[in-house]
């Protein structure tokens with residue numbers, strides 16, 4: 001089966017990260033970073049920049065690739081490429097997909113209103129520590145996880 005490829009982008013400053021409340025589509029009602037499916041003909045980085053613009057109106061030049069998550073289990077096997085940035089341009093705006101958009105302190109992340117796997121790997125993302133995660137869901141429940149930090153490039 002072909003995996004769907006997604007991006008997930010976290011805009012950060014000091015000890016805060018920008019999260020949006022998903023008001024449409026997959027994960028509706030949950031807080032998350034910005035992102036979506038990589039489209040045919042674009043690179044993963046291009047897809048990440050496009051999704052950030054579409055969902056928050058922010059422009060970004062460089063993104064740091066901080067992790068890869070693969071989700072196992074039916075019906076959606078997917079791979080999510082996680083990026084961070086400290087440098088954006090333009091005026092932050094809510095979108096049809098993310099509203100409201102709020103800065104959250106690292107020690108005040110709303111994990112109880114996020115995907116259940118978020119709390120497992122956000123600590124690495126928040127520290128810009130490269131990580132690899134494999135998360136297996138059965139229905140809405142996590143059945144198995146494998147998460148490892150990977151410091152080779154740092």
Ligand code: 6U4
Nearest residue numbers: 006007008025026027034035036037080115117118
């Ligand atoms: P449409 O509505 O077709 O434009 P698109 O924006 O391309 O959708 P979307 O929003 O469905 O894609 O992408 C899902 C987003 O949710 C991606 O950024 C990846 C992220 N995501 C998916 N599963 C997740 C999970 N289990 N935990 C998590 N983020 C997840 O924290």
Ligand code: NA
Nearest residue numbers: 035036037097
């Ligand atoms: Na999206």
Ligand code: NA
Nearest residue numbers: 035036051054
């Ligand atoms: Na989108």
